[in-house]
Amino acid sequence: xxxxxxxxxxxxxxxxxxxxxxxxxxxxxxxxxxxxxxxxxxxxxxxxxxxxxxxxxxxxxxxxxxxxxxxxxxxxxxxxxxxxxxxxxxxxxxxxxxxxxxxxxxxxxxxxxxxxxxxxxxxxxxxxxxxxxxxxxxxxxxxxxxxxxxxxxxxxxxxxxxxxxxxxxxxxxxxxxxxxxxxxxxxxxxxxxxxxxxxxxxxxxxxxxxxxxxxxxxxxxxxxxxxxxxxxxxxxxxxxxxxxxxxxxxxxxxxxxxxxxxxxxxxxx
Amino acid sequence: xxxxxxxxxxxxxxxxxxxxxxxxxxxxxxxxxxxxxxxxxxxxxxxxxxxxxxxxxxxxxxxxxxxxxxxxxxxxxxxxxxxxxxxxxxxxxxxxxxxxxxxxxxxxxxxxxxxxxxxxxxxxxxxxxxxxxxxxxxxxxxxxxxxxxxxxxxxxxxxxxxxxxxxxxxxxxxxxxxxxxxxxxxxxxxxxxxxxxxxxxxxxxxxxxxxxxxxxxxxxxxxxxxxxxxxxxxxxxxxxxxxxxxxxxxxxxxxxxxxxxxxxxxxxxxxxxxxxxxxxxxxxxxxxxxxxxxxxxxxxxxxxxxxxxxxxxxxxxxxxxxxxxxxxxxxxxxxxxxxxxxxxxxxxxxxxxxxxxxxxxxxxxxxxxxxxxxx
Numbered sequence: 001x002x003x004x005x006x007x008x009x010x011x012x013x014x015x016x017x018x019x020x021x022x023x024x025x026x027x028x029x030x031x032x033x034x035x036x037x038x039x040x041x042x043x044x045x046x047x048x049x050x051x052x053x054x055x056x057x058x059x060x061x062x063x064x065x066x067x068x069x070x071x072x073x074x075x076x077x078x079x080x081x082x083x084x085x086x087x088x089x090x091x092x093x094x095x096x097x098x099x100x101x102x103x104x105x106x107x108x109x110x111x112x113x114x115x116x117x118x119x120x121x122x123x124x125x126x127x128x129x130x131x132x133x134x135x136x137x138x139x140x141x142x143x144x145x146x147x148x149x150x151x152x153x154x155x156x157x158x159x160x161x162x163x164x165x166x167x168x169x170x171x172x173x174x175x176x177x178x179x180x181x182x183x184x185x186x187x188x189x190x191x192x193x194x195x196x197x198x199x200x201x202x203x204x205x206x207x208x209x210x211x212x213x214x215x216x217x218x219x220x221x222x223x224x225x226x227x228x229x230x231x232x233x234x235x236x237x238x239x240x241x242x243x244x245x246x247x248x249x250x251x252x253x254x255x256x257x258x259x260x261x262x263x264x265x266x267x268x269x
Numbered sequence: 270x271x272x273x274x275x276x277x278x279x280x281x282x283x284x285x286x287x288x289x290x291x292x293x294x295x296x297x298x299x300x301x302x303x304x305x306x307x308x309x310x311x312x313x314x315x316x317x318x319x320x321x322x323x324x325x326x327x328x329x330x331x332x333x334x335x336x337x338x339x340x341x342x343x344x345x346x347x348x349x350x351x352x353x354x355x356x357x358x359x360x361x362x363x364x365x366x367x368x369x370x371x372x373x374x375x376x377x378x379x380x381x382x383x384x385x386x387x388x389x390x391x392x393x394x395x396x397x398x399x400x401x402x403x404x405x406x407x408x409x410x411x412x413x414x415x416x417x418x419x420x421x422x423x424x425x426x427x428x429x430x431x432x433x434x435x436x437x438x439x440x441x442x443x444x445x446x447x448x449x450x451x452x453x454x455x456x457x458x459x460x461x462x463x464x465x466x467x468x469x470x471x472x473x474x475x476x477x478x479x480x481x482x483x484x485x486x487x488x489x490x491x492x493x494x495x496x497x498x499x500x501x502x503x504x505x506x507x508x509x510x511x512x513x514x515x516x517x518x519x520x521x522x523x524x525x526x527x528x529x530x531x532x533x534x535x536x537x538x539x540x541x542x543x544x545x546x547x548x549x550x551x552x553x554x555x556x557x558x559x560x561x562x563x564x565x566x567x568x569x570x571x572x573x574x575x576x577x578x579x580x581x582x583x584x585x586x587x588x589x590x591x592x593x594x595x596x597x598x599x600x601x602x603x604x605x606x607x608x609x610x611x612x613x614x615x616x617x618x619x620x621x622x623x624x625x626x627x628x629x630x631x632x633x634x635x636x637x638x639x640x641x642x643x644x
Contacts, residue, residue, distance in 0.1 A: 050314070050315075051314075052314060053314075086459050088393075089391075089393045089394060089459070090394055090395070090396060090459060091391055091394055091396070092385075092386040092389075092391055092394045092396035092397035092399075092400055093385045093386050093389040093391060093397075094389055094390075094391045110385060110389055111378070111379065111382070112377050112378070112379050112382040112383060112385050112386065113377045113378020113379040113380075113382070114377050114378075114396055115317040115318065115378065116394070116395075116396045116456070118314070118317040119317060119318060119456075119459075119460065119599060119600070120459045120460065122460075122462060122463075124314075124315075124603065127314045128306075128314060128317060128378065130305065130306050130307030130312065130313065130314075131305060131307040131308070132305050132307075133302070133303060133304055133305035133308075134302075134305070134379065134380075134381070135379060136305065136306065136307075136378040136379070217462065219462045220462050221461055221462060223461075225459050225461075226393060226459070228458045228459055228461065228471075229393070229394075229395050229455060229458045229459050230393060231458075231471075232395070232451070232452075232455040232458055232474055233392065233393065233395065233398060233455075236398070236448065239444075239447070239448070240444055240448075243440075243443065243444045243447060244440060244444060247341075247345050247440045247443060247444075248436075248440065250345050250346065251344065251345045251347075251436060251440070254345065254346050254347040255347045
């Protein structure tokens with residue numbers, strides 16, 4: 001379950017470049033044949049207000065009051081394609097898979113709909129087709145895995161007019177992020193979001209302001225989340241062995257000498 | 270049909286109500302299967318696990334913990350005193366697990382793919398461990414309870430074969446129960462940033478196991494008392510007092526481990542600084558642990574049936590709250606308020622009624638209690 005930074009693909013999202021045109025939202029729907037859902041005016045420009053089973057990506061519009069009026073930040077939101085994804089480890093049937101090229105993909109025919117992936121994901125990404133009666137699927141950004149397999153860039157990146165997203169191998173993407181920080185002192189906040197979160201993600205972000213101001217969850221630990229559950233699972237063989245031996249010994253010790261009595265009881269019944 | 274009608278009419282009112290609730294629950298399940306989770310529940314992308322997971326699964330499994338605990342006491346530790354309650358306890362566990370299986374079937378998005386984890390293995394998944402534990406332990410419980418059927422229908426040969434395997438069965442049941450009870454806690458290991466650290470801990474699997482034993486034994490006491498009342502038998506005071514002592518010891522261990530765990534991780538201040546989470550945590554600890562321990566410490570409680578009944582009920586309610594809290598506060602961060610839909614309640618009430626009904630039918634028609642009263 002280790003991701004090779006040299007071969008696995010990643011994306012640098014430079015939020016300072018985004019103008020909020022939502023072209024990526026449309027391109028994503030178009031390529032992935034996603035429909036729309038009813039939406040409502042929510043008082044903010046973000047639309048739809050949250051990701052859903054028909055919306056793999058959207059732009060969050062963040063208004064920040066400033067001395068000189070209003071500052072706008074536009075934050076693209078989609079699956080982060082973790083290097084060691086919590087959802088992949090959580091799924092009991094391998095319906096989610098981290099591919100060697102980077103995308104975390106979903107195999108609908110395996111899914112049983114337990115929704116543990118939705119609980120486990122630190123970024124609240126997998127969404128469910130609640131409205132379907134018998135074949136609801138989990139839906140989320142695919143990192144356009146079929147396009148990547150055919151050496152095309154993902155649809156959202158292809159359509160972006162201001163080159164917000166820089167696509168390449170994960171190693172190159174992280175190098176580019178650090179280069180930009182060095183080349184333009186003061187332009188960027190010093191953190192690269194996704195470099196360490198949950199053990200690292202394939203999509204990483206640069207921003208001009210601290211990420212907590214943009215609604216990013218900055219409390220996600222750096223640890224690879226699957227290692228936390230694996231620490232419990234890998235003890236099972238030893239636990240089973242220990243229990244069986246200990247219980248057998250106790251049973252033998254506590255029941256010694258009372259065997260005759262018990263079989264006599266059995267015969268009575 | 271006439272006989273069914275006669276049977277129904279001959280039943281006391283309590284049973285009629287149970288039949289009705291089960292019927293309503295089953296109809297609601299048909300509606301859920303026909304129309305989907307979105308149409309029948311208040312679940313959403315923000316709160317994907319609701320009432321059914323909290324009650325039907327997390328609590329259903331914990332309530333069944335009396336089965337392996339009593340079996341361990343009698344067969345492994347040779348505490349003969351408790352032999353009369355082995356069968357009722359195993360029956361409870363068996364019915365509990367049947368209801369859990371049914372509840373999971375209703376809850377998962379694709380019910381008819383329920384068998385996938387048995388052939389598509391991801392042994393890195395806690396959910397995979399859980400599915401296997403449920404499957405295997407339900408089978409073990411069926412075999413542990415089978416003698417009641419075999420005696421009833423006088424299949425002596427099969428009965429004698431089964432009796433030879435009682436020790437391996439009991440040991441398998443204990444091991445599977447440990448794995449299953451603890452794995453329900455281990456589900457939450459993967460969300461350290463979501464679940465408040467009042468509950469989140471690297472030892473949450475073991476905490477779930479400990480609290481399940483207390484809950485399971487309290488449940489067995491409660492059943493024993495209710496059973497005596499319904500069937501007008503003498504209270505088994507010796508057994509009840511022993512069970513009560515067991516509950517108190519396990520609760521005391523749980524309390525010490527819980528406080529030590531919070532202290533070691535530096536999370537003790539959270540008890541007072543987490544707002545709503547603090548309130549629910551303190552309530553859960555008061556109801557499930559501190560009040561029962563205070564009650565058990567008094568001689569009057571331990572010597573009166575009503576005292577034992579009250580204290581046991583506190584334990585059950587408090588530890589059920591613990592399971593609710595772990596599930597709820599894992600998903601609370603999204604800020605979405607979840608309250609179950611009416612249909613969710615109807616299914617859960619129906620399943621609980623089904624459990625009580627099956628228990629009632631089993632103790633009526635099968636030799637579950639020692640003298641095998643038939644009404």
